[in-house]
Amino acid sequence: MIRTAQISDVKELRTLCSQLGYEESEAEIKERLQYILENNDHALFVYEDEDGLVSGWAHIFGKHLLEGVYAELGGIVVDSRHRRLGIGKILLKACEKWALEQGYFGIRVRSGGTREKAHQFYSQMGYRNKKWQKVFDRTLN
Numbered sequence: 001m002i003r004t005a006q007i008s009d010v011k012e013l014r015t016l017c018s019q020l021g022y023e024e025s026e027a028e029i030k031e032r033l034q035y036i037l038e039n040n041d042h043a044l045f046v047y048e049d050e051d052g053l054v055s056g057w058a059h060i061f062g063k064h065l066l067e068g069v070y071a072e073l074g075g076i077v078v079d080s081r082h083r084r085l086g087i088g089k090i091l092l093k094a095c096e097k098w099a100l101e102q103g104y105f106g107i108r109v110r111s112g113g114t115r116e117k118a119h120q121f122y123s124q125m126g127y128r129n130k131k132w133q134k135v136f137d138r139t140l141n
Helices: 007-019 026-038 087-101 116-124
Strands: 002-004 042-048 054-065 068-078 107-109
Touching (some): 002 087, 007 026, 007 042, 007 054, 007 068, 026 042, 042 087, 054 087, 087 107
Parallel strands (some): 068 107
Antiparallel strands (some): 054 068
16 A cells, blocks of 8 residues: 555665665654655655555655756665565656646656666656766765
């Protein structure tokens, strides 16, 4: 079942983040989740199985730039033990539905250059590669 994430999901969300290579603390995840839940221009959906186990999540949010307005997929992950069962597709469809309900008529996905299986997934879901880019980051003190 797909549902909106809840604060009680923090531990499972953290575990799933680590599968993407992001080692965040439960406190950090909780703080960020609280922001997402309180902001109407964000949604975080989870896939919960019949036993109540959260085995995937997807984050979608609105982007308002001078060059365009669209929804962007902030992240999507399915537990490694539950991949290739259609969970990612269900989560992505929930994000697409949310985007349309919010008045966004396009979704942008950014995916790391080495995530070839993710690239195949997005292509199979009807997304097309628009461009390749580098991402620059700087920590501010």
